[in-house]
Amino acid sequence: MDPRIHLVVAAASHNYAIGSNGLLPWRLKGDMLFFQLITTYFGIPPSALDTAPPNTPNYVIMGRRTWESIPSKFRPLPNRTNLILSRNPDFARNNPSLLTFATLDAAIAYAKGSKPATSSIFVIGGASVYAEALARPDCGYVFYTNVQVPQHALEGIKFDVFMPAEFMDGSAFRRVADEEVLSTILPRKVVAECCAGGDLTVSENGFQYEYQVYVRNNL
Numbered sequence: 001m002d003p004r005i006h007l008v009v010a011a012a013s014h015n016y017a018i019g020s021n022g023l024l025p026w027r028l029k030g031d032m033l034f035f036q037l038i039t040t041y042f043g044i045p046p047s048a049l050d051t052a053p054p055n056t057p058n059y060v061i062m063g064r065r066t067w068e069s070i071p072s073k074f075r076p077l078p079n080r081t082n083l084i085l086s087r088n089p090d091f092a093r094n095n096p097s098l099l100t101f102a103t104l105d106a107a108i109a110y111a112k113g114s115k116p117a118t119s120s121i122f123v124i125g126g127a128s129v130y131a132e133a134l135a136r137p138d139c140g141y142v143f144y145t146n147v148q149v150p151q152h153a154l155e156g157i158k159f160d161v162f163m164p165a166e167f168m169d170g171s172a173f174r175r176v177a178d179e180e181v182l183s184t185i186l187p188r189k190v191v192a193e194c195c196a197g198g199d200l201t202v203s204e205n206g207f208q209y210e211y212q213v214y215v216r217n218n219l
């Protein structure tokens with residue numbers, strides 16, 4: 001098991017917004033594929049990449065509202081072990097089939113303590129869960145999609161959840177150079193399916209977004 005945890009997030013470039021009215025502020029098919037593939041295949045040895053689904057599922061940890069934002073037909077997120085955070089004991093009682101935890105520490109301890117040994121752990125939101133995860137010394141990579149929202153889309157969106165973006169100030173994390181992202185960090189499958197021609201910038205429906213990777217300074 002990779003001893004670190006990692007974050008995946010897509011945020012608006014101008015204000016770090018990540019949510020609107022309980023949902024994502026946009027629908028970007030390319031970024032959704034990136035999210036699916038990075039959380040499913042990161043850390044899987046290249047020799048096992050042809051195995052679909054992977055024999056050793058990664059973990060995705062999310063707050064209760066993020067869980068509820070996923071359409072019921074798409075949850076739990078397939079081929080990954082879904083862990084949901086809620087402080088409300090009724091949520092666990094009413095959802096006995098889910099793996100629910102009252103603290104982020106408890107969810108991470110569960111993931112780290114369980115088999116199989118090659119799984120990776122991803123924190124996938126929302127805002128306070130990201131903030132708590134970023135403060136942990138075992139937080140390694142942040143997979144950050146920087147979304148430029150076009151003017152026409154801005155007019156229809158009321159942003160109400162925001163990424164804690166202080167991690168970008170350079171004190172604890174540094175941005176990884178694009179060449180290294182493509183050659184060593186992203187699984188080959190992600191590069192092949194999401195980064196046509198080795199390009200980390202994507203245009204879709206007037207949106208332009210860039211896959212960026214940040215890593216804890218001492219790693």
Ligand SMILES: NC(=O)c1ccc[n+]([C@@H]2O[C@H](COP(=O)([O-])OP(=O)(O)OC[C@H]3O[C@@H](n4cnc5c(N)ncnc54)[C@H](OP(=O)(O)O)[C@@H]3O)[C@@H](O)[C@H]2O)c1
Nearest residue numbers: 010018019022023024063064065066086087102125126127
């Ligand atoms: N753009 C992106 O990449 C991205 C990613 C994720 C989510 N989102 C968006 O963000 C919004 C949801 O995020 P959010 O920040 O509002 O909510 P959230 O973090 O998903 O959920 C908040 C809830 O999670 C539980 N929780 C949070 N931290 C906890 C902890 N440390 N221990 C135990 N329980 C904890 C609590 O549930 P109880 O109230 O049940 O106690 C809390 O009310 C949606 O709009 C979603 O679409 C966007």
